[in-house]
Structures are given as C-alpha cells and as structure tokens.
Amino acid sequence: MPASASASTNRPEHLIFRLSSSEGEAKLKALKEMKNQIIGNRTKKLSYIKIGAVPTVAGILASAGESDAFLLIQSAAVIGSFACGVDTGVEAVLDSGAFPHLLRILSNPDEKVVDAGARSLRMIFQSKLAPKYDFLQKEKMEFLLLLLNSENENVTGLGASIITHSCETSAEQKALCGAGVLRRLVSLLEGSLNQRDASLDSLAVIVKNNPEVISKFVGPQSGRTLSAITELTKDRCPRTRLLACTCLIVIRNSYPCYLQDIGIKTKLLLILLELLEEPGQVGDEAPFALANLIVEKEDLHKLAFEVDAVDKLCNFLQKVPAQVKRFQGILLALAELCSKLENCRSRLLSLQVLNSITDALTHDSAEVRSAACICIRSVSRSVKDVIQNLSAGCFMNEVMITPLVQLLHDPSTSVQVAALGAISNIVVDFTTRRVTFIQCGGVKQLVQLSKSMDSMLRLNAVWALRNLMFLADNSCKQGIFLELTASTLASLICDPEPSIQEQALALVRNLVNGCINSIEHVLAEDGIILNAVGRQLWSTSYTEVWVQGVYVLSNVATGNEFHKEAVMQQLLPQAGDCSQSFIIKFLQSNDNRLRTAAIWCVVNLTYPSSPEAFSRVVKLWNAGIFSQIKNMDDDPCLDVKFRVTTALKQLTFGDSST
Amino acid sequence: MSVFWFVSRQLAAIEAMATSKKVITREEWEKRLSNVKIRKEDMNKLVMNFLVTEGYVEAAEKFCMESGTEHIDLATIKDRMAVKKAVQCGNVEDAIERVNDLNPEILDTNPQLFFHLQQQRLIELIRKGKVEEALEFAQEELAPRGEENESFLEELERTVALLAFEDVSNCPVGELLDISQRLKTASEVNAAILTSQSHEKDPKLPSLLKMLIWAQNQLDEKAAYPHINNLSTAVLEDPPV
Structure with missing residues (x-):
C-alpha cells in the first residue's frame, strides 16, 4: 500500500522501541513523532498509554542534562500532551514520577525549556486528579509566589492554575490573601490577555464564600479592583467578559453588600444573556453563570424577566442544543428563573417549549435528564391560576408522566432524585389526574424507591407519596395504601433519618385526613402504624417530627370511639410509668405549630357528643393536661388561644367557672 | 483610542x-x-497592530524602525506566517508540526481547529488523487474525532463525499477543493496562534x-x-x- 511507507516504522510499539534504544538526533526525532501523533488525538494517547509509553518518556525527561534543551522541551511537551484532556493520562504521568522533573526544569536557564515545563504542569493542574497543593506550608507558598511573580507568562499561568485547582478551604483562602497573592493577581489584571483571564479565574476561587478575604480585596483601595473587574466585563474578548462576570457574581453572592445597585445587576444580566450566543466553551458556561447570578433572588428574577431572559433562554430550546453542557445549563437557568415568579412560569408555558423540555427527559445524557426534571419541578411549583389555565392540561398528560415515571428506574441516582422532585410537585392537588399517574405504574415505583438503600431516594420517594396522598379520594388512598402496606409505612416512620420520619408521618397525616374509612388503615395489622407514631413521639427530639406525629394523632382522634381510645393509649403513659405525657411538653413548646397541633388533639379527643368523652376527660385531668391548658388562656398565638377556649369548655363540660 | x-x-x-x-x-x-x-503614537500603534496581526513581517519591521513604536517580537510573527503559508500551500502536515513546536497546547485544547486541519489534510490527499491513502487517513485519524463530536461527523461525511464524484469541480461539495477552503483553515490557525500569544485575533x-x-x-x-x-x-x- 502506498500510504504505509512510514506506517510500519510509525507503529506505536516500534516508536517506543526507537525511543528507548536510539540516541541523539534519532531519539529527538522519535519524540517529536510521538508528540505530533498524540496532540489532539485522544485515541492515540490512550493506545500509547496502554503500551507504557509514558514511563519511557518520563525516563528521558529525568535523565536529560540541563543543557540538553531540545530533549527537555520535547519530552516535557509529550508528557504534557498525555496529561491533556485524558484522565488516565494524568494518572500515568503522575505514576511515572515525571512531576518533580517538570518542576525542576522550571529553573532552567533556557526560556523555551521553562515554557515547556510550565505548560505541561498546567495541563496536569487542570485535571481534578492532580495532587493537592498545600498552601499552608511555608516553602510551598513561597514557591507559588515565585511562580506568580515570574516574567514568563506560562509560569504565572501555572501559578494561577495551581490556585484554581487547589484552593478550597477558607484557611487556604486567608493564607493566600495574607501572603500577598491577591495583590499580585490584581496586578496581573493589567497584564497580557492570557494573564488577565488566568487571574480572574483564580481570584474567583480565592474570594468565594469568604467575606473576610473580600473585604481585604475591595477595602483598602476603595473599590479600584472592583471597578477594574467591572471594566473587564465589557472587554472585547468573550472569555474575559464571562470570567469577569463570574468573578463579580462570586463576590456579590458571598458579600451581599457589594454590587447591589440595579445598574450593575442589569448589566451583568445583559452581558450574560449576550454571551449565551457565543459558540464553544464560553456559550456553554454562560447559562451556569446566569443561574448563579439569579439564584434564590426574586428581585433578579424580576429583572431578568423584564429583559426577556425567559424568551431568550427558551429560544435556545426550540432548536435543541448539540452540546450537552449548554443544554443542561439552559434548562437549569430556566429552572432557577421559574422557581419563584408566576409571570416567568406563565411566560415559559406560553412559549410552547414544554415539549422540548419533555423530550429532554429522554436525552442520552444524565445531566440533561436531571436538569429537565428540575426545570419541570420549578415550572410546576405554581399557584392555582397557572395550574388551572395552562398546566392542568399540559402537565398531567401521559406524554410527560410516562417518561417521568420511567426516570424513576434511571441508573443515575441524581436523575431519580430529580424525577421524584418533579413528580412531587405535579401530583399534588390534581385530584382527577392522579389516575393517570397510578395507571402508568408510578405508585409501584415510588413504593420501590421508598425502600431504597439511598436515603436521598427514600426521602424524595416518600415525599412524592405524601403529595400524592394529599386530598386524594378514598379509592385513590386505598390503592396507594395497598401498594405501600402498613408494615413498610411503619418502618419508614422509624427510619434512621429524621427528615424521612417527618415525611412518612406527613404521609400518614394525609392518609387519615377525611373519612372514617381511611382512619381504619392506620389501625391495620394490630395498629402497627399508630404504635410506630407513638414510639417516635416518645423518643425523638425533632420538632418537625413531633408536629407531623401529633397531627396524625389529632386526625385519628376525629374518628369513632374506638379510634379515640387508640389515640388515648398512645398519649398517656402506661400504668406504673411515672413519666409525663409528651402532650404536656408539646403544649409548653415555643413552637406555635406544635402547640396548635397538640391543642387540636385534645379538642378532638374531648368532643362532647361522643359517649366516652367523660372518661377521657377524667384521664386527661389526671395526667395533668387540664392544668397545663388552663395556663394557656392567654397564648400569644391566636390559633392556639381559640382552641384553648374550646378545650377548656369541653374539659369542664361547658362550666367555664371551674 | x-x-x-x-x-x-x-x-x-x-x-x-x-x-x-x-x-x-x-x-x-x-x-x-x-x-x-x-496622538501620533496612537495612530502608529493602530497601524502596527494591523501589520502584526495580519502578519506583514517586513512592513512591521520597517514601520517599527521608522515610527519608533515599541519593540515587537518579530520571530513569533515569522513562525505564525510560516504556519499560515504552509496551510495555504496545502502542506498541512508541515503546518501541524510547526504549530506543535510553537505551542503544543494550541491543537490539544482546540478540537475544532485540530479537526479542520486534519480535514484539510484529507482534502489535499483527495486533490492529489491518493484515494487509498485518503480513505485510510479518514478512517484512522478523522473517524475517531467524528465519534467524539456529531458536527465533525457531518463535515467528515461531506468531505469523503468528494471521492464519490468523477468530476469534483462540478459536484455539490466541490467548494471544499476550492482555494478559499485553504484560506479559511489558514485564518483559523492564525487566529488560534494569536490567541495563544495573548494577542487579539482581529x-x-x-x-x-x-x-x-x-x-x-x-x-x-x-x-x-x-x-x-x-x-x-x-x-x-x-x-x-
């Protein structure tokens, strides 16, 4: 074959042989050949790594003399390329022991050698597998400053990458700030284009969530640095604009007294919306920066709405983005934008992008699937007008429900959790549409997930079941309960995680809210559920669990004689047990909700028209509950105060003089 | 300004x-x-910026002397121009080696540019009528990039389609063989080198x-x-x- 003249000598195995056996020019030539083969070529890198090329090259780097510039440059470049973009390559490079030799050549007199070493080290530090750099060690910090103060652009870039990769804790942030790193980075903002970008990137890492460092950073020079960064948000280079915005957003989110005026907020919004249009990495990262800017801030949601952010983001969804990261980012930004304001949600619904979001539920990438769920959850977190006008029709149709239920089987846990979140919002308050969900096998899968080993999955599954149970009709409740079974519910109430206990109790509370038939469920299997509720109320110390538990008892106490007696059994200590009833503790609580729940329970138990009311009143008197309630006639919570009046009337059979 | x-x-x-x-x-x-x-200096800087970015080495050298603007590293312009010229003449392999000598990061962190250079290499092989070599190259070097990125795959298919036509000058993908394709690729490499040298690309x-x-x-x-x-x-x- 004509093409293969060089192919046989170019074969990976042969090239490695030439590398290790030749000397001088021939060795250099072999190194260059390998470099030109692997740069930009992932497949080649992997095949060379597999046959052990990295240790051979590392050996050449280690044994080359200081004056052998060509060999040092080429071997460092090959090693750097192996570490670029391929995790197994970074691993192989670190295992080969090349790292200290790359550091060594940074002090070579030949500038080109230094360039090669710094570039390769920077490649390594761009991977999360790179060794953590310990800033708290004195000599390490000195070395870092040496790098940052270098005249060589690649070396300062390396310094910045080390910070971006390794600075995590607030102690490290403070140490870097104290050593003067911040000052140097700020001065690099006036350096070359690449130095500027590297500096912005590291600055964001050093100030993140650290008000103390930020105050040092913006304080002494009275905002000169801030205005320098603000200026860079208008730079010609899109990457610089994005990095400058990100830096300002980090400062703003960590130190809320800066950058609060509406002008800069609007400016950041407009710049980021414009950056969405950029091709490549900048456009992929812009929606994430946008989401960070508006996260949990209603005023910014409002501003974003006013500058048509919903429309602009939705435009990108009309034509499905090819890059996974961009798609994910746009969905997450929309999710954030629709998390609070009704007008954002209705705008999104009116733009007819719901189909695109639904399609994203079956996307190949787990990140996109998860982001689509989060977006649906946010859009469906709506008050009634949107629900009635728009979403009632579009949310609860099979087109959306079916893929959501399928995502409950997703191999990725984070997708499952996100899907549960979406389902939780959708199933609430759609009395007629629940049937669709149940028919798709949704309940069966929720019940499965409520038994998962993963506590996040358990929590979200129980939460969804709780919402599904909310104001459901009796046959629906019956169906869910049969699937779930009394024993599973009882064990969920006793789950090791308090948040799951709370959701399980809330689920039971929704189950027994309403007709007598549903109360029967908690007494199934010898009252296994009610006993579990009682046990938790006696043993736990979490207010949220108490509130839900007492409401369960309170709801059960609206039932017949038998039901009320069952509650009494849980409420009062058994004969011979001298401990005080938990209900007294709850009535004394500082938490309004807990007092309200507890007093409701007493009111329901002593409702005068039921035949055994008198005997229960006597028991409550004896347990000291009456005297506790008597002290509460001036409760600061109005709700409690009203119930106290009712309770006192019932406990004294209308004789308020007692 | x-x-x-x-x-x-x-x-x-x-x-x-x-x-x-x-x-x-x-x-x-x-x-x-x-x-x-x-200010005269501002005008001079503007002119110098144009000469350097566009790679007019000799003109830049002369202008630098005559106007007394700050010293520019002319060697980097020469290297960049050599790469550009190599692509313009169809010596893509040579251009790739030069870029990698200049800064190995450029093609390692810029998959799109790398793909376009490899695509240009393929186009040159097809131009020379080296059908077998072209097919081998497409399969070995370009197909894996297509697997990594859908839009690369489309471009690859378009390029390989050149092989299917008897008269390439008159086929729907014929413009790939046009000189403008070389110029497009050359200016893309030029911009990437400029960016890597902290220089604005326009x-x-x-x-x-x-x-x-x-x-x-x-x-x-x-x-x-x-x-x-x-x-x-x-x-x-x-x-x-």
Missing part, C-alpha cells in the same frame, strides 16, 4: 443641536476635524472603519455633512445639496 472619542464626540455635539436636518459646510466640518487632537483597524460607517449612518438622519465614501482614499465628499 482617540479616534473613537472623536467619532462619538462629533455625534453627540450634532445630536444636541439638530432637530431638523442641519447642513454643515465643508469649511465648518474641516474646522471641527482639525480641532480634534489625535486587528483593531477594520472595526474602527466599521464604526466610522455606522457613525456616518447615524449622523445622516440628522445632518448633511461631508462624507467619507471611499475608505481607501478617505476623501471628504460634499453632501448632496
């Missing part, structure tokens, strides 16, 4: 006075122009001229004044009366 100031200041001044269309005579206009001071001068035209258009709605219509001569032409 002073020229920007000039344009926007003129605009603001005229905006303030014009409610109906104002006529500005040539005399008046030239008086205004001479009132604007533009010269400032063309955008300044665009701004001039924009400003004139804005002004046209409010005033009649001497225009620059021919940018290469920059002669002021009287407004139609």
Whole structure:
C-alpha cells in the first residue's frame, strides 16, 4: 500500500522501541513523532498509554542534562500532551514520577525549556486528579509566589492554575490573601490577555464564600479592583467578559453588600444573556453563570424577566442544543428563573417549549435528564391560576408522566432524585389526574424507591407519596395504601433519618385526613402504624417530627370511639410509668405549630357528643393536661388561644367557672 | 483610542443641536476635524497592530524602525506566517508540526481547529488523487474525532463525499477543493496562534472603519455633512445639496 511507507516504522510499539534504544538526533526525532501523533488525538494517547509509553518518556525527561534543551522541551511537551484532556493520562504521568522533573526544569536557564515545563504542569493542574497543593506550608507558598511573580507568562499561568485547582478551604483562602497573592493577581489584571483571564479565574476561587478575604480585596483601595473587574466585563474578548462576570457574581453572592445597585445587576444580566450566543466553551458556561447570578433572588428574577431572559433562554430550546453542557445549563437557568415568579412560569408555558423540555427527559445524557426534571419541578411549583389555565392540561398528560415515571428506574441516582422532585410537585392537588399517574405504574415505583438503600431516594420517594396522598379520594388512598402496606409505612416512620420520619408521618397525616374509612388503615395489622407514631413521639427530639406525629394523632382522634381510645393509649403513659405525657411538653413548646397541633388533639379527643368523652376527660385531668391548658388562656398565638377556649369548655363540660 | 472619542464626540455635539436636518459646510466640518487632537503614537500603534496581526513581517519591521513604536517580537510573527503559508500551500502536515513546536497546547485544547486541519489534510490527499491513502487517513485519524463530536461527523461525511464524484469541480461539495477552503483553515490557525500569544485575533483597524460607517449612518438622519465614501482614499465628499 502506498500510504504505509512510514506506517510500519510509525507503529506505536516500534516508536517506543526507537525511543528507548536510539540516541541523539534519532531519539529527538522519535519524540517529536510521538508528540505530533498524540496532540489532539485522544485515541492515540490512550493506545500509547496502554503500551507504557509514558514511563519511557518520563525516563528521558529525568535523565536529560540541563543543557540538553531540545530533549527537555520535547519530552516535557509529550508528557504534557498525555496529561491533556485524558484522565488516565494524568494518572500515568503522575505514576511515572515525571512531576518533580517538570518542576525542576522550571529553573532552567533556557526560556523555551521553562515554557515547556510550565505548560505541561498546567495541563496536569487542570485535571481534578492532580495532587493537592498545600498552601499552608511555608516553602510551598513561597514557591507559588515565585511562580506568580515570574516574567514568563506560562509560569504565572501555572501559578494561577495551581490556585484554581487547589484552593478550597477558607484557611487556604486567608493564607493566600495574607501572603500577598491577591495583590499580585490584581496586578496581573493589567497584564497580557492570557494573564488577565488566568487571574480572574483564580481570584474567583480565592474570594468565594469568604467575606473576610473580600473585604481585604475591595477595602483598602476603595473599590479600584472592583471597578477594574467591572471594566473587564465589557472587554472585547468573550472569555474575559464571562470570567469577569463570574468573578463579580462570586463576590456579590458571598458579600451581599457589594454590587447591589440595579445598574450593575442589569448589566451583568445583559452581558450574560449576550454571551449565551457565543459558540464553544464560553456559550456553554454562560447559562451556569446566569443561574448563579439569579439564584434564590426574586428581585433578579424580576429583572431578568423584564429583559426577556425567559424568551431568550427558551429560544435556545426550540432548536435543541448539540452540546450537552449548554443544554443542561439552559434548562437549569430556566429552572432557577421559574422557581419563584408566576409571570416567568406563565411566560415559559406560553412559549410552547414544554415539549422540548419533555423530550429532554429522554436525552442520552444524565445531566440533561436531571436538569429537565428540575426545570419541570420549578415550572410546576405554581399557584392555582397557572395550574388551572395552562398546566392542568399540559402537565398531567401521559406524554410527560410516562417518561417521568420511567426516570424513576434511571441508573443515575441524581436523575431519580430529580424525577421524584418533579413528580412531587405535579401530583399534588390534581385530584382527577392522579389516575393517570397510578395507571402508568408510578405508585409501584415510588413504593420501590421508598425502600431504597439511598436515603436521598427514600426521602424524595416518600415525599412524592405524601403529595400524592394529599386530598386524594378514598379509592385513590386505598390503592396507594395497598401498594405501600402498613408494615413498610411503619418502618419508614422509624427510619434512621429524621427528615424521612417527618415525611412518612406527613404521609400518614394525609392518609387519615377525611373519612372514617381511611382512619381504619392506620389501625391495620394490630395498629402497627399508630404504635410506630407513638414510639417516635416518645423518643425523638425533632420538632418537625413531633408536629407531623401529633397531627396524625389529632386526625385519628376525629374518628369513632374506638379510634379515640387508640389515640388515648398512645398519649398517656402506661400504668406504673411515672413519666409525663409528651402532650404536656408539646403544649409548653415555643413552637406555635406544635402547640396548635397538640391543642387540636385534645379538642378532638374531648368532643362532647361522643359517649366516652367523660372518661377521657377524667384521664386527661389526671395526667395533668387540664392544668397545663388552663395556663394557656392567654397564648400569644391566636390559633392556639381559640382552641384553648374550646378545650377548656369541653374539659369542664361547658362550666367555664371551674 | 482617540479616534473613537472623536467619532462619538462629533455625534453627540450634532445630536444636541439638530432637530431638523442641519447642513454643515465643508469649511465648518474641516474646522471641527482639525480641532480634534489625535496622538501620533496612537495612530502608529493602530497601524502596527494591523501589520502584526495580519502578519506583514517586513512592513512591521520597517514601520517599527521608522515610527519608533515599541519593540515587537518579530520571530513569533515569522513562525505564525510560516504556519499560515504552509496551510495555504496545502502542506498541512508541515503546518501541524510547526504549530506543535510553537505551542503544543494550541491543537490539544482546540478540537475544532485540530479537526479542520486534519480535514484539510484529507482534502489535499483527495486533490492529489491518493484515494487509498485518503480513505485510510479518514478512517484512522478523522473517524475517531467524528465519534467524539456529531458536527465533525457531518463535515467528515461531506468531505469523503468528494471521492464519490468523477468530476469534483462540478459536484455539490466541490467548494471544499476550492482555494478559499485553504484560506479559511489558514485564518483559523492564525487566529488560534494569536490567541495563544495573548494577542487579539482581529486587528483593531477594520472595526474602527466599521464604526466610522455606522457613525456616518447615524449622523445622516440628522445632518448633511461631508462624507467619507471611499475608505481607501478617505476623501471628504460634499453632501448632496
């Protein structure tokens, strides 16, 4: 074959042989050949790594003399390329022991050698597998400053990458700030284009969530640095604009007294919306920066709405983005934008992008699937007008429900959790549409997930079941309960995680809210559920669990004689047990909700028209509950105060003089 | 840059006075122009920026000496021009090796550029009629990139389609063989090298001229004044009366 003249000598195995056996020019030539083969070529890198090329090259780097510039440059470049973009390559490079030799050549007199070493080290530090750099060690910090103060652009870039990769804790942030790193980075903002970008990137890492460092950073020079960064948000280079915005957003989110005026907020919004249009990495990262800017801030949601952010983001969804990261980012930004304001949600619904979001539920990438769920959850977190006008029709149709239920089987846990979140919002308050969900096998899968080993999955599954149970009709409740079974519910109430206990109790509370038939469920299997509720109320110390538990008892106490007696059994200590009833503790609580729940329970138990009311009143008197309630006639919570009046009337059979 | 100031200041001044269309005579206009001071050094920098970015090494060298602008590392321009020229002549492999010598990061962190260079290599093989070699190269080097990125795959399919036509000059993908394809790839490499050298990839001068035209258009709605219509001569032409 004509093409293969060089192919046989170019074969990976042969090239490695030439590398290790030749000397001088021939060795250099072999190194260059390998470099030109692997740069930009992932497949080649992997095949060379597999046959052990990295240790051979590392050996050449280690044994080359200081004056052998060509060999040092080429071997460092090959090693750097192996570490670029391929995790197994970074691993192989670190295992080969090349790292200290790359550091060594940074002090070579030949500038080109230094360039090669710094570039390769920077490649390594761009991977999360790179060794953590310990800033708290004195000599390490000195070395870092040496790098940052270098005249060589690649070396300062390396310094910045080390910070971006390794600075995590607030102690490290403070140490870097104290050593003067911040000052140097700020001065690099006036350096070359690449130095500027590297500096912005590291600055964001050093100030993140650290008000103390930020105050040092913006304080002494009275905002000169801030205005320098603000200026860079208008730079010609899109990457610089994005990095400058990100830096300002980090400062703003960590130190809320800066950058609060509406002008800069609007400016950041407009710049980021414009950056969405950029091709490549900048456009992929812009929606994430946008989401960070508006996260949990209603005023910014409002501003974003006013500058048509919903429309602009939705435009990108009309034509499905090819890059996974961009798609994910746009969905997450929309999710954030629709998390609070009704007008954002209705705008999104009116733009007819719901189909695109639904399609994203079956996307190949787990990140996109998860982001689509989060977006649906946010859009469906709506008050009634949107629900009635728009979403009632579009949310609860099979087109959306079916893929959501399928995502409950997703191999990725984070997708499952996100899907549960979406389902939780959708199933609430759609009395007629629940049937669709149940028919798709949704309940069966929720019940499965409520038994998962993963506590996040358990929590979200129980939460969804709780919402599904909310104001459901009796046959629906019956169906869910049969699937779930009394024993599973009882064990969920006793789950090791308090948040799951709370959701399980809330689920039971929704189950027994309403007709007598549903109360029967908690007494199934010898009252296994009610006993579990009682046990938790006696043993736990979490207010949220108490509130839900007492409401369960309170709801059960609206039932017949038998039901009320069952509650009494849980409420009062058994004969011979001298401990005080938990209900007294709850009535004394500082938490309004807990007092309200507890007093409701007493009111329901002593409702005068039921035949055994008198005997229960006597028991409550004896347990000291009456005297506790008597002290509460001036409760600061109005709700409690009203119930106290009712309770006192019932406990004294209308004789308020007692 | 002073020229920007000039344009926007003129605009603001005229905006303030014009409610109906104002006529500005040539005399008046030239008086205004001479009132604007533009520093010679700024003009020189602008010219130098253009010469360096576009890679006119000799002109830059001469201009540097004559105007006394700050020293520029001419070696990096020469290297960059050598790469550009190699692509323009179809010696893509040579160009790739030169880029990798210059800075190995450029092609390692820029998959799109790397793909376009490899695609150009394939095009050159097809141009030379080396069918078997072209197929082998496409399979070995380009197909794996196509697997990594869907849009690369489409471009690869388009390129390989060249092999299916007897008369490539007259086929739907024939433009790939055109010289403009080489120039496109060459300017993409040029821009990437500039960026890696912390240099802006576009010269400032063309955008300044665009701004001039924009400003004139804005002004046209409010005033009649001497225009620059021919940018290469920059002669002021009287407004139609």
